Structure formats: structure tokens, C-alpha cells
Amino acid sequence: MLAPNRNHAVPVVEALSAHKTYGNGTQALAPTDFTLMPGEFVSLIGPSGCGKSTLLKLVAGLLSPTDGRLRWWRGGAETLDEPGRRLAFVFQEATLMPWARVAENVRLPLDLHHVPRAEGDARVAAALARVGLSRYARHFPRELSGGMQMRVSIARALVTEPDLLLMDEPFGALDEITRNRLDDDLRRLWSERGLTALFVTHSVYEAAFLSTRVVVMAARPGRVFKEISIDHDGPRDAQFRASPAFAEICRTLSDALLQASLASGPDQFETEAEVQP
Numbered sequence: 001m002l003a004p005n006r007n008h009a010v011p012v013v014e015a016l017s018a019h020k021t022y023g024n025g026t027q028a029l030a031p032t033d034f035t036l037m038p039g040e041f042v043s044l045i046g047p048s049g050c051g052k053s054t055l056l057k058l059v060a061g062l063l064s065p066t067d068g069r070l071r072w073w074r075g076g077a078e079t080l081d082e083p084g085r086r087l088a089f090v091f092q093e094a095t096l097m098p099w100a101r102v103a104e105n106v107r108l109p110l111d112l113h114h115v116p117r118a119e120g121d122a123r124v125a126a127a128l129a130r131v132g133l134s135r136y137a138r139h140f141p142r143e144l145s146g147g148m149q150m151r152v153s154i155a156r157a158l159v160t161e162p163d164l165l166l167m168d169e170p171f172g173a174l175d176e177i178t179r180n181r182l183d184d185d186l187r188r189l190w191s192e193r194g195l196t197a198l199f200v201t202h203s204v205y206e207a208a209f210l211s212t213r214v215v216v217m218a219a220r221p222g223r224v225f226k227e228i229s230i231d232h233d234g235p236r237d238a239q240f241r242a243s244p245a246f247a248e249i250c251r252t253l254s255d256a257l258l259q260a261s262l263a264s265g266p267d268q269f270e271t272e273a274e275v276q277p
């Protein structure tokens with residue numbers, strides 16, 4: 001996987017002084033500059049309420065900034081006000097249709113785009129193979145474990161052949177072993193398919209394992225606090241997880257997270273607690 005060349009490559013997406021205040025007056029994101037380069041795997045970490053999901057949704061074009069702008073690029077040229085890449089969004093819940101079999105769940109985005117049946121069959125089979133679930137195509141979601149359901153959700157994202165993968169804490173509800181296994185799979189898929197990924201997580205271990213760069217955010221208002229590149233060229237595998245280099249990266253991220261928490265404004269609960277007699 002080639003490291004993105006920040007001097008020459010055209011970005012995938014940029015946030016330019018993008019700022020988001022919700023209708024209830026919450027300033028979720030102060031004016032923020034953020035650039036995602038092709039081939040990066042960027043994780044967003046930070047205390048609760050620091051605007052990670054808000055930034056992810058702005059990048060996805062699911063939300064509009066209150067002020068500032070998003071700039072998406074395709075083929076060296078800016079696209080006007082819409083994501084220039086084929087993007088896929090994976091949420092924390094697998095959000096599968098319980099009445100439909102695994103293959104039908106994965107096929108959903110293709111059906112929505114009226115992809116012909118035969119072509120759809122081949123793409124669904126390839127996506128299920130990529131996440132190791134070929135044998136489960138005719139199962140219903142309730143017959144699968146939580147980790148397998150999440151794999152179906154990833155297959156459904158991959159079936160559209162995205163080049164930008166946006167994930168909002170997709171493995172947060174899973175046990176550690178399953179989570180590590182899915183992180184292994186995700187890192188392999190990212191590398192094999194030349195994806196660009198933006199990933200929200202609460203886990204410094206997950207961010208350290210997956211990312212080429214970690215953006216640490218602070219809260220109230222939400223903002224970018226620090227950016228940390230992870231320049232580890234070797235394989236990201238079980239050996240990497242057990243290495244001193246990995247422990248050092250985790251320590252750096254934990255320290256930055258602590259500093260970001262200290263730099264965050266008081267949350268509502270702290271404020272309420274302070275006024276108690």
C-alpha cells in the first residue's frame with residue numbers, strides 16, 4: 001500500500017472551516033479544517049460528544065455544515081457539493097433486515113440501484129467471500145452471531161465497490177476477540193482494495209492497530225485537538241499487537257486522549273454536579 005503523498009496527491013475530501021451547530025443550539029463542531037488523502041486509514045478518537053459522528057456525517061454528505069464547506073474530489077477535479085467517491089457507511093448496529101436472508105441483505109444496495117440479477121448475484125457472492133461468509137448466504141440474521149452480522153453489514157458496504165469507507169464505531173458492541181478479528185479483516189480489505197477509510201472509535205487499541213493517522217478531538221466545542229501519524233510499515237497482525245512499538249503507539253494515543261479530555265469544556269452532568277449543595 002503506498003503512503004499518501006500529501007504534496008502531490010489530490011485529496012478525497014476536505015473540510016474547510018466546516019462548522020456545525022444543531023437546531024437545538026449545540027455547537028457540535030467549531031470551524032474545522034480536515035483533509036483525507038487517498039489510501040489513508042484515519043481514525044477519529046476523542047471524549048464523548050466531541051463531534052466525531054458529526055464530522056463523519058459531514059464527510060459523507062449526510063449533514064450540511066452550518067458554515068464553511070466540504071470539498072470532494074474525483075479524478076483530479078473538484079466535484080460540486082457532493083461526494084466524488086463511491087462511499088459506503090457502516091454503523092454501530094448491523095441494521096440488517098431480519099426477515100431477509102444474508103444474501104438478500106447484502107444485495108439491498110444493488111437492488112436500490114436496479115443492478116441486473118446475474119451481475120448482482122456475482123457481486124453478492126464476491127462480497128460474502130471477502131468477509132468469509134459464503135456458507136451463510138441462505139441463513140437469516142438471527143442465526144448468526146453478532147460478529148457475523150457485522151461482517152454481513154461490511155459485505156453490504158463492499159458490494160457497492162466503494163472507494164471511501166466511513167465507519168461509525170462498527171465493532172464497539174462486540175467482545176474483544178471478535179473485535180480484533182474483524183479489525184484484522186478490515187485492515188486486510190483496506191490494503192487489498194486500496195480503500196480510503198474514515199473510522200470512529202472509542203478504543204485507542206483499535207485506532208493504533210488500524211490507522212495510518214489518528215485525529216484526536218476535544219469537546220465543547222468539538223474540534224481537532226491533535227493529529228498523530230502511525231508510521232509502521234510492517235504487517236499489522238497478532239505480532240504487531242504484542243510488540244513494544246504497538247504499546248508505545250497506544251501510550252501516545254492514550255496521553256493525547258487524556259489531554260483532549262482535559263482541554264474539553266465541562267459537560268452538562270459535570271456542570272449539574274457542581275451546583276449541587
Ligand SMILES: Nc1ncnc2c1ncn2[C@@H]1O[C@H](COP(=O)(O)OP(=O)(O)OP(=O)(O)O)[C@@H](O)[C@H]1O
Pocket residue numbers: 022023024026027028046047048049050051052053054055222
Ligand atoms: N441531531 C442532533 N441534534 C442535536 N444535538 C446533537 C445531534 N447530534 C449530535 N448532537 C450533539 O452534538 C455533539 C456532538 O455529537 P456527536 O454525536 O457528533 O459526538 P461524538 O463524538 O460522536 O459522541 P459519542 O462519542 O458520544 O458518540 C454532542 O453534544 C451531541 O449531543
